[in-house]
Amino acid sequence: MATLKDISVELGLSVATVSRALNGFPEVGARTRTRVQEAAARLGYRPNRSAQRLATGRSGVVGMIVKLRADMSADQTFFDVITSLTAELAARDLDLVLSVDQGDDPVAPYKRMLERDLLDGFVLNAPVPNDPRPGFLMSRDVPFVMHGQAHDAPDYAFFGIDNAAVSADAVELLTTLGHRRIALINGEARFAFAAEREAGFRAAMAAGAGAVPDSAVADGPPTENTGYTLALSWLSGRTGPRPTAILCATTPVAAGVLRAARDLGLSVPGDLSVMAHDDALPNIRPAHFNPALTVTHAPLREACAPLAQMLVDHLNGAPPARLQTVIRAGLIVRASTGPVPKGEDIPWQIP
Amino acid sequence: MATLKDISVELGLSVATVSRALNGFPEVGARTRTRVQEAAARLGYRPNRSAQRLATGRSGVVGMIVKLRADMSADQTFFDVITSLTAELAARDLDLVLSVDQGDDPVAPYKRMLERDLLDGFVLNAPVPNDPRPGFLMSRDVPFVMHGQAHDAPDYAFFGIDNAAVSADAVELLTTLGHRRIALINGEARFAFAAEREAGFRAAMAAGAGAVPDSAVADGPPTENTGYTLALSWLSGRTGPRPTAILCATTPVAAGVLRAARDLGLSVPGDLSVMAHDDALPNIRPAHFNPALTVTHAPLREACAPLAQMLVDHLNGAPPARLQTVIRAGLIVRASTGPVPKGEDIPWQIP
């Protein structure tokens, strides 16, 4: 394995200059930099991470703790995020060490990893309302970045989508089409994003379609089965007036709703409009649903590069309160949404 | 953070001696070792991994590549193994870096990780028949250990259970109870362990109960749904004579079989005996099934300590062909198996 020394000998430069050239220090001459870069490529130079880490005092390792849920439903989104996050961190010379935890104490696994004393920072996933992890890590001065947002005006680094707008955009599309009885199959209530979506949903509905009864909001694991079961119960009409549109937390949930409609002989979008939020998981193509699914669209994996970069910036001393990004999901109108059925543009009745 | 130097100053010893004492070198005097260990504990000494790694030339990082399947069914066993493996490797000062791959080429992701040139070795999971990964890694002299076994007389390190015996033990129990028409819901055919289980099943059946028609062997994802669907079709009797016993690849599959029996009004074990192989996943308690499930039993997570140790030994120069262990699963007889129903002890007919 070629070292800085090899390059320096090859070019008659000092190791220091070679190091500076490769690390993009501005004071290096353009010609020198080019020569160094070429020699590095020619010799197949790769920095020795352990040496870099020893010299800089960083471990180059960041951690992420995955909560295993009691119901054992391995989250499909998990793999997608891990894939991208690992790659994005690797591109920035950081290794990601995963640790799976099954305990009840949300900060205990972080304490445990910190004790081993070899982590530069954390990526926090699956925030819950009033998540205690940011407070704990900040009290110990441990850098981290959160995927999502657990508090209203956080003083920590995070990247997420505007979940209230996800609901509002969907509601606005549907109310413009005349819908008033819109139901929501939300993500699991214990997660912060779900709380934001529900709040956004209720606010947008109140503004455009009328108040929403509790019976028109439900949640469950983000599966086809959840969608099927809830839609079947709502659409059968046994539980009161039927919704004319259903908003789904994920595309698999929407697949279940579509199946329920089919089983009940309801046409989509003739009798029922269906929308979902689309995390753009691989192997799930809402464009190929039948009918093609109207969605709000925000690929989960696109969060990974910003998250990795924020963490690097944070490690390099950037103030975390500057490392905050909220992006707005896109809206893709396809064939699963249409005008409200005639005579059905009647708001929910609050009991 | 305390260093070796701190300890050496504290005790008036050399850094070298402190290092030797802490690393268990035999030549250190017993009293000296004790003093050093006490001082290390008192000062909260933790070795600096980067320094160790730089000095030893090892990265201290091993990789594991997780294949993401097209059907997106995140394997429940995955989390269990990752949890334990991470912990066991950490206890041996190794970090585990996961990489998720979705491509078709089984060795490409290993090549890619190798190019980054910072891995000491790999843990290989989910072996398939004639798995190309061992050959590739051996050709590059990359240490690895396989969870399971992909070849008949491997020349590489691996740890696994005797899958043929898993089937044979189950078949023997059932034939002793008089069963002759035993059906198998196997793990997915693309995995090596499933091929071993099927071969073991057919051999044991041929020896004790008669040959098995292809229609009595099926496979699918290791889910409740797989068990329910297959059992329903077999037990309805539409596809030929009913099995009097069903062997399941996993406990969730058995849960599905039990539900199918219930739905059809069949009693277990009166009309049907049910067995499964139990990976001992958390939150699944075959002892609490109704009836309590008879199983072959081999906790997946118990493979992790041996795997971690084997990898360490391999990294320390042990010849991989010595690092091979096959353990035998246990057999736990509970209430889901019983004597064959009267007059039903008639072998399968091969069409």
Place this chain on the structure above:
DNA sequence: CTGAAAGCGCTTACAG
């Protein structure tokens, strides 16, 4: 049984 010393491959003040 213990120590002095070299070395692992980087980074980064300090000088010029």
Place this chain on the structure above:
DNA sequence: CTGAAAGCGCTTACAG
């Protein structure tokens, strides 16, 4: 713009 040198915290022949 470049270099000489110290230092990061270990490990490990080599000597005694």
